[in-house]
Amino acid sequence: MVDANLMEKIVSLCKRRGFVFPGSEIYGGLAGTFDYGPYGVVLKENIERLWLSMFRDSRDDMYGVDAAILMNPKVWEASGHVQTFADPMADGKMFNTMFKTSAGAGEEAITVYLRPETAGGIFANFKNVVDSIHPKLPFGIAQIGKAFRNEIAPRDFIFRLRELSQMEVEYFVKPGEWQQAFEEWRKMMHLFAEAVGIPQGTIHELEVPESDRAHYSKRTIDFEFEYPFGRKELWGLAYRGDFDLSAHTKASTVDLSYLDEETSGRFIPHVIEPSLGVDRTILAILVSAYREDELGGETRTYLALAPKIAPVKAAVFPLLKNKPELVAKAREVYFSLKSQVPSIQYDDNGNIGKRYRRQDEIGTPFCITIDFDTLGPSSSSGQANLKDTVTLRHRDTGSQERLAIPEVSARLREAIL
Numbered sequence: 001m002v003d004a005n006l007m008e009k010i011v012s013l014c015k016r017r018g019f020v021f022p023g024s025e026i027y028g029g030l031a032g033t034f035d036y037g038p039y040g041v042v043l044k045e046n047i048e049r050l051w052l053s054m055f056r057d058s059r060d061d062m063y064g065v066d067a068a069i070l071m072n073p074k075v076w077e078a079s080g081h082v083q084t085f086a087d088p089m090a091d092g093k094m095f096n097t098m099f100k101t102s103a104g105a106g107e108e109a110i111t112v113y114l115r116p117e118t119a120g121g122i123f124a125n126f127k128n129v130v131d132s133i134h135p136k137l138p139f140g141i142a143q144i145g146k147a148f149r150n151e152i153a154p155r156d157f158i159f160r161l162r163e164l165s166q167m168e169v170e171y172f173v174k175p176g177e178w179q180q181a182f183e184e185w186r187k188m189m190h191l192f193a194e195a196v197g198i199p200q201g202t203i204h205e206l207e208v209p210e211s212d213r214a215h216y217s218k219r220t221i222d223f224e225f226e227y228p229f230g231r232k233e234l235w236g237l238a239y240r241g242d243f244d245l246s247a248h249t250k251a252s253t254v255d256l257s258y259l260d261e262e263t264s265g266r267f268i269p270h271v272i273e274p275s276l277g278v279d280r281t282i283l284a285i286l287v288s289a290y291r292e293d294e295l296g297g298e299t300r301t302y303l304a305l306a307p308k309i310a311p312v313k314a315a316v317f318p319l320l321k322n323k324p325e326l327v328a329k330a331r332e333v334y335f336s337l338k339s340q341v342p343s344i345q346y347d348d349n350g351n352i353g354k355r356y357r358r359q360d361e362i363g364t365p366f367c368i369t370i371d372f373d374t375l376g377p378s379s380s381s382g383q384a385n386l387k388d389t390v391t392l393r394h395r396d397t398g399s400q401e402r403l404a405i406p407e408v409s410a411r412l413r414e415a416i417l
């Protein structure tokens with residue numbers, strides 16, 4: 001059953017636990033902007049790193065760029081955004097949603113736009129990549145970065161923002177070979193959803209009819225997700241044909257055709273574009289991971305995040321923080337684990353119940369407790385056969401097991417790889 005207050009609960013957890021804060025909050029906020037806090041920023045980085053690994057680094061036909069957000073305004077004239085990137089206002093008039101600013105001082109100043117999609121920086125660098133790397137078709141260029149849209153009605157937390165992050169690929173193919181690439185990237189997007197913990201059953205493909213497609217697209221599939229406020233676009237996969245490279249060739253008068261060495265023929269490559277919004281991905285992950293259950297007679301909230309993307313992989317506790325021998329051993333275990341597995345946290349705030357509650361809400365998959373048994377018979381109550389063992393608690397079930405210290409890091413690495 002859908003929890004009517006789920007969005008409210010997620011927004012509140014994000015604020016309470018340091019994932020996402022309203023932008024400029026001390027001044028009353030700024031609509032359509034949010035800031036990622038200490039855990040949110042690591043979650044975001046983990047998602048982006050996984051995307052880079054799957055969409056760029058594990059392949060031998062993919063390259064990266066990190067293009068400037070400010071571009072010559074002719075880019076957006078050629079791409080059609082100046083003319084058509086507009087939404088209707090309440091009175092029916094069209095409103096162009098690109099943010100304008102100016103570059104340069106005084107009479108030299110020119111109007112420039114904050115990029116509305118990262119794709120523009122990829123197309124503008126197509127020739128640079130071809131001339132410097134000499135890739136053979138098919139190949140693609142991947143980029144992660146900010147994009148800006150002056151949305152008329154920003155809403156639904158980090159779903160519809162005015163400042164957002166995109167993870168985009170422009171994949172260049174021979175004109176007759178687009179269908180195969182389209183299918184490959186379609187599969188890859190489903191694999192990525194699975195890897196970040198968005199269940200397959202909650203994603204629905206929508207074949208976008210021509211009348212609703214962006215001006216550059218010949219075919220688009222929207223990947224929709226069941227958000228608590230309705231089934232809405234999470235990601236898009238578009239076949240942009242030769243629209244962009246042809247338009248930029250014409251407007252810049254720089255030839256962006258590709259020379260096929262086998263046939264010595266020149267042509268404008270066609271483009272497949274998987275485009276994934278980072279913020280909408282984060283929201284879909286939070287919606288998928290949010291859980292409430294009963295544990296030890298109490299209601300608890302936890303985030304069942306995939307260990308791969310969880311901001312904290314494990315938290316190490318001393319059972320009691322006022323026993324120096326427990327603290328010393330816990331610090332030792334913490335430093336040793338941290339040197340092998342990143343994102344380990346030391347936590348001795350409040351009692352152990354409070355620590356579990358906090359780590360559950362952050363989505364930490366494992367908690368490791370150092371108790372008197374860890375210290376062995378030299379301590380007041382330690383058992384000889386349990387010396388140098390710790391308890392490992394599993395987030396989703398709350399179950400605990402006793403493990404020798406050297407086994408713990410192997411267990412953690414197994415879960416996060």
Ligand code: GAP
Binds near residue numbers: 118151273280
């Ligand atoms: N280059 C293609 C492109 O930008 P789009 O469908 O307009 O296509 C791609 O945007 C993705 O960017 C969307 O599927 C969504 O994930 C994200 N996105 C777009 N507008 C957004 C907004 N206002 N707030 C948050 N994410 C947004």
